Amino acid sequence: MKTKILVTGALGQIGSELVPALRERYGADQVVASDIRMMSREELLRADGPFDFLDCTNQRQIQEVVQRHQVQTIYHLVALLSAVGESKPQVAWDVNMGSLYRVLEVARVNGCAVFVPSSIGAFGPGTPQDHTPQDTIQRPSTIYGVTKVAGELLCDYYHHRFDVDARGVRFPGIISYGAPPGGGTTDYAVEIFWEAIRHRHYTCFLKPDTRLDMMYMPDAVKAAIDVMEADPARLVHRNSFNVTGMNFTPRELGAEICKHIPDFKMEYRIDPVRQEIADSWPNSLDDSAARREWGWNPRYDLPAMVRDMLENLEKKLAAEEVHHAN
Numbered sequence: 652m653k654t655k656i657l658v659t660g661a662l663g664q665i666g667s668e669l670v671p672a673l674r675e676r677y678g679a680d681q682v683v684a685s686d687i688r689m690m691s692r693e694e695l696l697r698a699d700g701p702f703d704f705l706d707c708t709n710q711r712q713i714q715e716v717v718q719r720h721q722v723q724t725i726y727h728l729v730a731l732l733s734a735v736g737e738s739k740p741q742v743a744w745d746v747n748m749g750s751l752y753r754v755l756e757v758a759r760v761n762g763c764a765v766f767v768p769s770s771i772g773a774f775g776p777g778t779p780q781d782h783t784p785q786d787t788i789q790r791p792s793t794i795y796g797v798t799k800v801a802g803e804l805l806c807d808y809y810h811h812r813f814d815v816d817a818r819g820v821r822f823p824g825i826i827s828y829g830a831p832p833g834g835g836t837t838d839y840a841v842e843i844f845w846e847a848i849r850h851r852h853y854t855c856f857l858k859p860d861t862r863l864d865m866m867y868m869p870d871a872v873k874a875a876i877d878v879m880e881a882d883p884a885r886l887v888h889r890n891s892f893n894v895t896g897m898n899f900t901p902r903e904l905g906a907e908i909c910k911h912i913p914d915f916k917m918e919y920r921i922d923p924v925r926q927e928i929a930d931s932w933p934n935s936l937d938d939s940a941a942r943r944e945w946g947w948n949p950r951y952d953l954p955a956m957v958r959d960m961l962e963n964l965e966k967k968l969a970a971e972e973v974h975h976a977n
């Protein structure tokens with residue numbers, strides 16, 4: 652991969668963990684973080700490389716940052732997620748498609764490679780639900796999904812029409828203890844850990860048997876790096892590869908957490924909007940194309956993820972308490 656890198660949406664759930672991983676791999680100065688939000692004092696103190704304010708719906712600003720830093724690869728992580736997208740579909744279209752189109756244009760003019768995350772949200776009620784194939788029906792019923800399918804097509808178009816090296820993966824729900832996700836349907840699988848540690852209790856907004864694919868953040872970061880480092884000669888697909896790390900329902904996740912916190916209790920108060928979205932998505936993905944074409948191989952299954960999440964989140968919450976007490 653060409654390693655002068657720009658990450659957009661760098662302060663979000665994925666960006667805040669991808670940036671340090673890229674910096675460790677390619678060097679701190681090689682990775683420019685950017686976001687539409689300015690960094691907080693704590694974030695500034697932790698930052699170990701360049702940061703730029705960047706509104707990705709403004710092509711001039713993207714061009715300026717890319718030129719100033721001689722950027723060769725763009726990780727474009729800006730997006731509104733599925734649940735928040737349904738509450739403001741027009742904004743979701745403007746942000747998700749407006750920013751992607753402008754990033755691809757800047758990539759075309761400057762010869763940059765581009766990573767764009769797609770999602771299980773790119774599938775819909777008509778898609779085969781179990782072991783959803785790499786190439787299948789994609790007729791999503793959310794605006795988020797519409798922008799993800801359109802985004803996949805646009806990336807493929809820029810590749811074959813303008814030779815832009817655009818690649819992506821379809822992420823499932825991503826679980827992490829760093830920055831929170833921005834309004835997704837799979838967010839329950841993140842919130843549950845905070846509530847389990849703090850209150851021994853979680854009220855879930857999805858039904859107990861809603862089955863979805865998920866992935867622990869270290870695997871998501873690995874996928875984003877590995878697909879961009881893949882030998883292009885081996886790629887049959889590009890936008891976007893099914894990837895998955897594990898598969899469970901809220902009930903199964905609760906049971907796994909109970910092995911560590913025996914008095915943990917779950918209740919269910921269903922949010923009809925998010926339930927309908929979850930029901931429209933696959934139960935599980937077939938990620939054999941990613942395994943075959945670029946060696947995708949996740950490291951965390953459900954028990955390993957739960958153990959690591961609880962251990963790290965407990966440490967993080969304890970450190971925050973000490974910080975507040977001082």
Ligand code: SER
Pocket residue numbers: 732733734769770771772795822823824825834835836837838
């Ligand atoms: N995690 C995302 C969401 O729930 C799916 O890509 O919207």
